[in-house]
C-alpha cells in the first residue's frame with residue numbers, strides 16, 4: 432500500500448531546530464520503537480533497554496539543565512517529542528518514556544536539591560534508572576488533596592505507610608516522586624519525597640490489565656512502614672500539592688501533543704487505505720462523505736496542534752495564562768483524537784477490527800486521553816473557573 436504523508440500545516444511556533452529535532456525523534460521511532468511494539472504490547476511493558484537508548488539519544492531530559500545531562504530546551508521541544516513518539520503505533524511505549532521524562536522528573540528539576548538531582552535525575556535522564564510519579568490512590572484520583580498515604584516523621588527519617596494505584600512505570604520503577612501526607616487533612620498537609628523502590632516494606636501489587644496503553648506497565652503499590660531519610664523530602668514540607676498542581680501543565684501538554692501525533696498517523700493510514708480499497712467500482716476515498724470527513728479530521732488536528740503549541744509557548748514563557756491554555760488544549764485534544772480514531776476505524780470497515788492493523792490499538796489507546804493527567808470534567812471545571 433503506498434504510504435501517504437500528511438501535509439502538515441506550518442507552525443509559526445516551531446523553529447528549524449525543532450523541525451531537525453523532529454527528524455531525530457522520527458528516526459528513533461522507526462528504528463527502535465515501531466519494529467518492537469507488537470511484542471511490547473503483548474508483554475505489557477516496553478523493553479527496559481529502551482530507556483537507555485532514549486537516554487543516549489537525548490530524549491529523556493529535554494527541558495532539564497545540561498549539568499544533569501539535559502538539553503535545556505523548551506516546551507515546544509516536548510511537544511515535538513510527544514507528537515513523534517505517539518506515531519510509533521503504541522501509545523503505551525510513549526507513555527512509559529514520558530511518564531519518566533516529563534512526569535517524574537519535572538518536579539525534581541524545579542524543586543529538588545543539587546544532591547537529589549545528582550543522585551536521581553541525572554541517571555534517569557541517561558536512561559539508567561526508571562522513574563514514576565506516584566500521586567493517585569484507591570480513594571483519591573481527581574481529588575488529589577484527599578490522598579492518605581502517610582509519612583510520619585521519626586527522628587531523621589520518614590516512615591511511610593499507605594497505597595498508590597494506577598502508577599505508570601510503577602511495577603519496575605527504581606524511584607518514585609511520591610505524594611505523601613505529612614500533616615493535617617486537606618491540601619496543606621501534602622509533601623513530596625523521592626522514594627527508592629528498594630526500601631524494605633515496599634511491595635508492588637498487581638500489574639494492572641487495562642484497555643489501552645498496554646506497553647506501559649501500570650502498578651498498584653503498597654507501603655508498609657517504609658523508612659527513608661528525611662533528606663528525601665522534595666522542596667518544603669506541606670508544599671507538595673502546590674508542586675503537583677503547578678506541574679500538571681507539562682503532563683497535560685504531553686497528552687495534547689500525543690493526540691496531535693496520533694491524528695496525523697491515523698489520517699495518513701486512512702488516506703493510504705481508502706485510496707486503495709475499492710467499493711462499487713471505485714476507491715472509498717472517492718466518496719464525498721469520506722473526503723469531507725477527512726477535511727473535518729484535518730481541521731480538528733490542526734486546531735489541536737495550534738492549541739497545544741500556543742500552550743507550550745505560554746508554559747515556556749512562565750505566563751500564568753498557560754494553565755488555562757493547556758487545559759483547553761488537553762480537553763480539545765481528547766475529544767478530537769477520540770472522534771478521529773472512531774472515524775478511521777469506521778473507514779477501515781471489517782479490517783479496522785483486525786489486530787493485524789494498528790487501528791484497533793489506537794482506538795483503545797485514545798480512550799484514556801480524557802482520563803489521565805486530569806479528566807475532561809476537571810479540564811472543563813478549570814476553564815470555567817477562569818471564565819465565571
Ligand SMILES: Cc1cc2nc3c(=O)[nH]c(=O)nc-3n(C[C@H](O)[C@H](O)[C@H](O)COP(=O)(O)OP(=O)(O)OC[C@H]3O[C@@H](n4cnc5c(N)ncnc54)[C@H](O)[C@@H]3O)c2cc1C
Nearest residue numbers: 564565566567571572573597598599802803804805806808
Ligand atoms: C493508564 C493510566 C495511567 C495513570 N498513570 C498515573 C501515574 O503515573 N501517576 C498517578 O499518580 N496517577 C496515574 N493515573 C491516575 C489518573 O491520574 C487518574 O485516573 C485520574 O486523575 C482520575 O482519577 P480517578 O481514576 O480516581 O477518577 P475519579 O476522580 O474517581 O473520577 C471519576 C469520574 O468522576 C468525574 N469527576 C471527578 N471529580 C469531578 C468534579 N469535580 N466535577 C465533575 N466530575 C468529576 C471524573 O471526571 C470521572 O469522570 C493513571 C491512570 C490511568 C488510567
